[in-house]
Amino acid sequence: MMTKEETEKFKQELKERGYKLTPQRRAILNVIIENEGRHLSPEEIYEFVKKECPEIGLATVYRTVQLLEKMGVLYRMNFDDGVSRYELVKNTADHQHHHLVCLKCGSIEEVEDDLLEVLEDKIAQKYDFFIKNHDVKFYGFCKKCRK
Ligand SMILES: [Zn+2]
Ligand SMILES: [Zn+2]
Ligand SMILES: [Zn+2]
Structure with missing residues (x-):
């Protein structure tokens, strides 16, 4: 589990890399950080994020995780169940x-x-x-x- 400081440091790094943390993106990222180790699918992320951002759509969640993957923030995995699952890339050197x-x-x-x-x-x-x-x-x- 990430500590509070680690989480803040991580978000600061994103900012420094020119990444704007819109409320929706922040909410999605929070869900992934809070559920670290659970390898959530976009649908599962959506279920959590909806509680905080009821106006968010599943398409936005898909777009956001794809963007975060391209930025090297998230890592996408497939476990042969046809579902993409995402987890944080904590240290790009690792x-x-x-x-x-x-x-x-x-x-x-x-x-x-x-x-x-x-x-x-x-x-x-x-x-x-x-x-x-x-x-x-x-x-x-x-x-x-x-x-
Ligand atoms: Zn993992
Ligand atoms: Zn088992
Ligand atoms: Zn290795």
Whole structure:
């Protein structure tokens, strides 16, 4: 979970990058920050934002998350259920964390550590390829579902 200071710092960074925080954009961003780790879809974001901004439309939410993705603020993921889900890019210098996807209950857990440095080094050398990021998902059964 992001602390209050982290959240404010994050919003300040957005401002410095020339990003205008309109009330609607701020509300959308707040929802994503408050639900960190939940990987919300635009529809789910819309359900939360509606409470604060009843006049907002689903199309605006879609447009805004796409814009934030282009700006490198949000990261879009697909978990094979045909739905795009979004999470914050906290530090653009860091690689994206990995996800553990339960095949039974659909829960998505995060793996905080990168752990791929050795593999990345090997790939970079062997294929002369500069790695910017990765998107790693592990499929299996969570602890609850194995009981
Ligand atoms: Zn990495
Ligand atoms: Zn499960
Ligand atoms: Zn995640």
